[in-house]
Amino acid sequence: MALPTKATHQQTRVHNERLVVRTVYDLGPISRADVARQTGLTRTTVSDVVTGLLDDGVVKEIGRGPSSGGKAPILLEVDQDSRLVVGLDLGEEHFAGSVVNLRGEIRRTVELPVAGRDGDDAVELVFALLDRLLAGTTAPLLGIGIGTPGLVDSRTGTIRRAVNLDWRDLPLGTIVADRYGVPVNVANDSQAAALAEYTYAGEGRVPNLIAIRVGRGVGAGLILRGALFQGDGSGAGEIGHTVVDDQGAVCRCGRRGCLETVAGMRAIEARAAAATGGDADLGAVRAATVEGEPWALAIADDAGAALGRAIAALIGALDIQRIVLLGPVTALGEPWLAAVRREARSRALAPLADEVDISVGRQPSNVVIRGASALLVARELGLSLVR
Amino acid sequence: MALPTKATHQQTRVHNERLVVRTVYDLGPISRADVARQTGLTRTTVSDVVTGLLDDGVVKEIGRGPSSGGKAPILLEVDQDSRLVVGLDLGEEHFAGSVVNLRGEIRRTVELPVAGRDGDDAVELVFALLDRLLAGTTAPLLGIGIGTPGLVDSRTGTIRRAVNLDWRDLPLGTIVADRYGVPVNVANDSQAAALAEYTYAGEGRVPNLIAIRVGRGVGAGLILRGALFQGDGSGAGEIGHTVVDDQGAVCRCGRRGCLETVAGMRAIEARAAAATGGDADLGAVRAATVEGEPWALAIADDAGAALGRAIAALIGALDIQRIVLLGPVTALGEPWLAAVRREARSRALAPLADEVDISVGRQPSNVVIRGASALLVARELGLSLVR
DNA sequence: TCACTTTGTCCATCGACTGGACGAAGTGGT
DNA sequence: ACCACTTCGTCCAGTCGATGGACAAAGTGA
Numbered sequence A, B: 001m002a003l004p005t006k007a008t009h010q011q012t013r014v015h016n017e018r019l020v021v022r023t024v025y026d027l028g029p030i031s032r033a034d035v036a037r038q039t040g041l042t043r044t045t046v047s048d049v050v051t052g053l054l055d056d057g058v059v060k061e062i063g064r065g066p067s068s069g070g071k072a073p074i075l076l077e078v079d080q081d082s083r084l085v086v087g088l089d090l091g092e093e094h095f096a097g098s099v100v101n102l103r104g105e106i107r108r109t110v111e112l113p114v115a116g117r118d119g120d121d122a123v124e125l126v127f128a129l130l131d132r133l134l135a136g137t138t139a140p141l142l143g144i145g146i147g148t149p150g151l152v153d154s155r156t157g158t159i160r161r162a163v164n165l166d167w168r169d170l171p172l173g174t175i176v177a178d179r180y181g182v183p184v185n186v187a188n189d190s191q192a193a194a195l196a197e198y199t200y201a202g203e204g205r206v207p208n209l210i211a212i213r214v215g216r217g218v219g220a221g222l223i224l225r226g227a228l229f230q231g232d233g234s235g236a237g238e239i240g241h242t243v244v245d246d247q248g249a250v251c252r253c254g255r256r257g258c259l260e261t262v263a264g265m266r267a268i269e270a271r272a273a274a275a276t277g278g279d280a281d282l283g284a285v286r287a288a289t290v291e292g293e294p295w296a297l298a299i300a301d302d303a304g305a306a307l308g309r310a311i312a313a314l315i316g317a318l319d320i321q322r323i324v325l326l327g328p329v330t331a332l333g334e335p336w337l338a339a340v341r342r343e344a345r346s347r348a349l350a351p352l353a354d355e356v357d358i359s360v361g362r363q364p365s366n367v368v369i370r371g372a373s374a375l376l377v378a379r380e381l382g383l384s385l386v387r
Numbered sequence C: 001t002c003a004c005t006t007t008g009t010c011c012a013t014c015g016a017c018t019g020g021a022c023g024a025a026g027t028g029g030t
Numbered sequence D: 001a002c003c004a005c006t007t008c009g010t011c012c013a014g015t016c017g018a019t020g021g022a023c024a025a026a027g028t029g030a
Helices: A009-026 A033-038 A043-055 A119-132 A170-180 A189-200 A265-276 A282-291 A294-318 A328-332 A334-347 A368-383 B011-024 B031-038 B042-054 B119-134 B172-180 B189-197 B265-276 B282-291 B295-319 B327-334 B334-347 B365-382
Strands: A060-066 A074-078 A085-089 A093-101 A106-113 A139-150 A151-153 A160-161 A167-170 A182-188 A207-212 A218-224 A227-229 A322-326 A356-360 B059-062 B074-078 B084-090 B094-100 B106-113 B141-148 B151-152 B159-161 B166-168 B186-189 B209-214 B217-226 B228-230 B322-326 B358-359
Touching: A009 A033, A009 A074, A009 B011, A009 B365, A033 A043, A033 A074, A043 A060, A043 B209, A060 A189, A060 B186, A074 A151, A085 A189, A085 A368, A093 A119, A093 A368, A106 A119, A106 A368, A119 A170, A139 A170, A139 A189, A139 A368, A151 A182, A151 A207, A160 A170, A167 A170, A170 A182, A170 A207, A182 A189, A182 A218, A182 A368, A182 B172, A189 A207, A189 A227, A189 A322, A207 A294, A207 A328, A218 A294, A218 B209, A218 B295, A227 B059, A227 B322, A265 A282, A265 A294, A282 A294, A282 B322, A294 A322, A294 A334, A294 B295, A322 A334, A322 B186, A328 A334, A328 B172, A334 A356, B011 B042, B011 B074, B011 B365, B031 B042, B031 B209, B042 B059, B084 B119, B084 B365, B094 B119, B106 B365, B119 B141, B119 B172, B141 B189, B141 B365, B151 B186, B151 B209, B159 B172, B166 B172, B172 B186, B172 B365, B186 B189, B186 B217, B186 B365, B189 B209, B189 B217, B189 B228, B189 B322, B189 B365, B209 B295, B209 B327, B217 B265, B217 B295, B265 B282, B265 B295, B265 B327, B265 B358, B282 B295, B282 B327, B295 B322, B295 B327, B295 B334, B322 B334, B327 B334
Parallel strands: A085 A139, A139 A182, A207 A322, A322 A356, B084 B141, B141 B186, B209 B322, B322 B358
Antiparallel strands: A060 A074, A085 A093, A093 A106, A151 A160, A160 A167, A207 A218, A218 A227, B059 B074, B084 B094, B094 B106, B151 B159, B159 B166, B209 B217, B217 B228
């Protein structure tokens, strides 16, 4: 039973500082007086806090705004390039990384092929990637966020297991933190994607959302009450290996009929190859659905339906209304998405299902990188995404 | 985007007060100095806070403890009867309620038959129940907790719908709070049960747990990160109406093959009646399993297996290791429980499933009442169970 | 008996929020 | 051009509450 920590004066200060930063961040150019009104703090306290933030450079004054019958306010804004964050996406083929600013905008990107490296060699590759990303950066680095496949314990920064890289209980967070001297956060790739969707949602930010990445594997990231939820063993969201078909194909996890063996990329491509008699990647299936080919539509529908059933179970369990789909398989487009929605809606309790919004995320290519960085940005903004 | 509230000195004070109360509550007879060591607060602050708590009567001194080489410490203990809470269980047949102390011990119970009342008449029955429970109580009443079937929004205290009582968007929390002048918390019965399991777990308290009530309906209560999780529409845990069998029987919700139609009490009794040719209630099935009757064992196994599959999905989604089963159907005993465990373990991802602890709760009869009260006890102890 | 510990309280100090006052800088009316 | 009024940002005294050191009370062990 973890006792919560005591409260001190410094903590109230930190809390209020973050409250001010976040208000300025979310509500754009805004005066001190308006911040005070929004937060409930006194003008005095806000002024005091802002003075510190100006010194740190996180916030800057951008001139006076229109008067409303009195002295014109000095508008404040978060200086989005005053701090940098690095986000990494340790994919199966490539390790990619970007330098990202406080708005989640990507400033520079480097990508290195994995080329079969694993174990310590893969760790070296992470170092190489970071060295190249950090060369010549000027603004202070808030930290490094890492998104990786596999089971990850974000609290300790340990990768419990990542099969393709042959990592097992690797304390990557500590290793990288020691080398670069900044905070490091490690998260599962699906979880990172969920963080990106949540953090950078802007006005439309909602406290609960599920992001589901459908690629080779199927994984979900859960944002509950405004924070990433990892469960007791860091495995929350690992829906890809829930059995959905007792007579299904054998999965790489050893069981039969996991969701991944029906809705995953590999399964789709395998079925497509069988249907066409030749080789067929996801793009080919997509093209065929656009052409209206029955075999392709059937594949898309089946894959989408299986995912939809899994989503129905999630909705029933958690009653979360915002579900975002990400990853390569989303390329299958409308027929696939329609099947997902149909099954999800028809199998979950009606009053719950009616309110659900299932959509495809906008920036599938770099969500993981942005999500990894989101962890650090969020900390600066006081969103406290983990725990 | 709900802005968090500002931090003030009073809040730090309240925070630390609760921290002290909770420490004394959890760690039994304990000295001020030990509290200081446990919490990290200074002895000065602890003394100051404790003085206030002694004045309020929440904490009392119970004499000196053994010395460890210096002045003997004055031991403190939470005076468990210094505050009372009322918990109600608005069941289908009876409205039951108890006066409960700070340890969740039941001091007095009243039960009234519903006898077909619904709508406003049912609200009147709630009043009658409360009036009888409160008559003659001496210690200050912290508040009233209400557990009820149906969809409940705990934040507003509104019952969104409870079919059997014909309640729809009924602000029961406000109504009762206005009449009795104390805080009122309303929760779904499954959620209340989960709160009871969490709050009164003592040393074994873990931050995440799922309590599943299997009776006429099937519902789960989710405790995530030490707080009840209700989802966006207060429907989190409503797993009873997730479709598990497309060819299944028609459910009272209108769909086919909901979990409830396979694993619920009604379904079990119906199958038993068919098997025996006569009437058979749950007790009869239980007795028959003890006798080793094949038909009864088959029924128990099927019902347990269906529940197990639903639990596997929950484990995959949330990776929660503590699962507590409650409600009348748990009476089916070992054969049923074995089936639940077998299916849950065999269908969830191995590393997740291995750590799962599925057990039957201890006090099935009054969990709802105790859980309803837990909401208020927890508030006093600073556990902040909701939100 | 004495040196040493531990406990609980007292006191001076400090960090941080509060509320009122004030000058600066606007607006609008005459 | 002048004046009353408003709003903004800052300054200052006041207060709340945590902190750390000092101290008496009450133990232990040599």
